[in-house]
Amino acid sequence: MKYLAILGRQPEISIAELEALYVDVLRQAPGLASFVADSVDIDKLGGSLKIAKALDRKPLEYLQSLPEGKITIGVSDYSEKASRKTTLDEALKLKKILVRHGRSVRVVESKDAVLSTATSLHNGLSGKNDRKVELIKVGNSWYKVIGIQDIDAYARRDQARPARDAKVGMLPPKLAQILINLCGPLKVGATILDPFCGTGVLLQEALLMRYRAYGTDISERMVEYSEKNLKWLMKSKSIHSRAASLAPVATGLARSSSPCQAPDSLESNTFWISRGDATSFQWVQPIDAVACEGYLGKPFSQIPSDMELKKQKQECGAIILGFLKNLASQIKEGIPVVIAAPAWLRQDGAYERLEILDEIDKLGYNVNNKSRKGLFYHREKQVVARDILILRKK
Numbered sequence: 001m002k003y004l005a006i007l008g009r010q011p012e013i014s015i016a017e018l019e020a021l022y023v024d025v026l027r028q029a030p031g032l033a034s035f036v037a038d039s040v041d042i043d044k045l046g047g048s049l050k051i052a053k054a055l056d057r058k059p060l061e062y063l064q065s066l067p068e069g070k071i072t073i074g075v076s077d078y079s080e081k082a083s084r085k086t087t088l089d090e091a092l093k094l095k096k097i098l099v100r101h102g103r104s105v106r107v108v109e110s111k112d113a114v115l116s117t118a119t120s121l122h123n124g125l126s127g128k129n130d131r132k133v134e135l136i137k138v139g140n141s142w143y144k145v146i147g148i149q150d151i152d153a154y155a156r157r158d159q160a161r162p163a164r165d166a167k168v169g170m171l172p173p174k175l176a177q178i179l180i181n182l183c184g185p186l187k188v189g190a191t192i193l194d195p196f197c198g199t200g201v202l203l204q205e206a207l208l209m210r211y212r213a214y215g216t217d218i219s220e221r222m223v224e225y226s227e228k229n230l231k232w233l234m235k236s237k238s239i240h241s242r243a244a245s246l247a248p249v250a251t252g253l254a255r256s257s258s259p260c261q262a263p264d265s266l267e268s269n270t271f272w273i274s275r276g277d278a279t280s281f282q283w284v285q286p287i288d289a290v291a292c293e294g295y296l297g298k299p300f301s302q303i304p305s306d307m308e309l310k311k312q313k314q315e316c317g318a319i320i321l322g323f324l325k326n327l328a329s330q331i332k333e334g335i336p337v338v339i340a341a342p343a344w345l346r347q348d349g350a351y352e353r354l355e356i357l358d359e360i361d362k363l364g365y366n367v368n369n370k371s372r373k374g375l376f377y378h379r380e381k382q383v384v385a386r387d388i389l390i391l392r393k394k
């Protein structure tokens with residue numbers, strides 16, 4: 001089936017995520033891409049704000065077919081010349097005809113030609129209620145929204161975690177999902193290793209996506225934080241939007257002799273956390289995918305001096321290369337490895353990268369073309385960006 005994705009603020013990364021999971025991904029307009037999939041779960045797509053499906057009839061016909069009772073409609077127009085006014089006129093025109101046919105209609109207004117994610121979400125236009133719909137217009141084509149990113153759920157699980165550490169960095173849950181998805185399609189219950197697990201954001205998202213999570217970190221404190229956060233996650237299912245799907249995945253993984261500490265919760269064998277230096281640790285098998293935010297070095301708030309930058313590049317580069325060298329002999333051919341590496345803002349506005357791709361190649365990994373060009377995740381003027389490296393063991 002063909003879908004339309006409304007891409008997030010970093011569209012290149014959103015597209016890379018779609019390409020890793022689905023087929024026939026095509027840019028439709030700025031901020032929009034179509035793709036083909038059997039089904040889509042927006043709650044697992046960190047890089048897409050909304051997902052829509054093409055309408056199989058004219059918008060008015062579709063709206064007239066909605067079940068009886070008051071209907072709420074929102075229109076977002078992504079066509080080139082659309083404005084707030086033209087979009088609202090379009091929605092009011094539909095309303096007028098529907099009212100004439102005896103329907104009670106509310107139109108959700110927007111400040112722009114398109115409804116923001118928050119407006120759509122908070123007006124219940126996510127496709128779950130048959131009488132509350134958002135229509136998307138692109139040129140002459142019309143779509144119906146079938147899923148909206150639950151920004152409130154991301155904020156809740158980001159902010160409510162008991163163990164947080166601003167110095168270690170705050171991997172946004174959305175980006176954690178993207179890093180996992182960039183590994184490509186994985187089976188339910190696949191084991192994802194994060195060898196720099198920190199406070200456990202990636203492990204948390206892996207569990208919510210129904211994978212097994214295996215985390216290691218050099219710092220004992222971080223191991224404790226991750227453990228605390230994951231135990232909290234297991235106990236507080238009700239705060240997560242997909243509480244129902246957070247059921248334990250199949251059990252019985254032969255990891256009992258591992259050096260990991262298995263927490264004594266019900267879902268104990270869905271996650272493991274252990275202390276370990278990623279440059280020398282021997283992980284326990286199986287490992288189906290590796291996704292992590294590597295060591296990012298100092299958290300600069302200003303552009304570093306050339307000398308400082310050189311030092312940081314050496315330190316961070318050595319850890320990532322040391323880790324990849326250690327990992328290479330421990331994973332099978334074809335296993336995906338996705339790493340968010342640091343890149344530093346320069347005076348000219350570009351990002352200075354680690355420049356380790358050729359060495360990574362020599363260590364036995366294929367480097368995805370998008371990573372060769374650079375796939376950066378950053379907020380405006382953020383000094384340390386995340387340079388996403390998509391690799392696969394040769």
Ligand SMILES: C[S@@+](CC[C@H](N)C(=O)[O-])C[C@H]1O[C@@H](n2cnc3c(N)ncnc32)[C@H](O)[C@@H]1O
Nearest residue numbers: 171196198199200201217218219277278293295
């Ligand atoms: C940027 S943080 C990752 C934060 C993490 N994504 C989170 O959700 O909190 C990098 C982590 O790498 C760990 N680290 C640094 N050097 C390491 C090494 N050689 N082996 C394993 N972990 C290391 C640090 O302790 C830190 O927790």
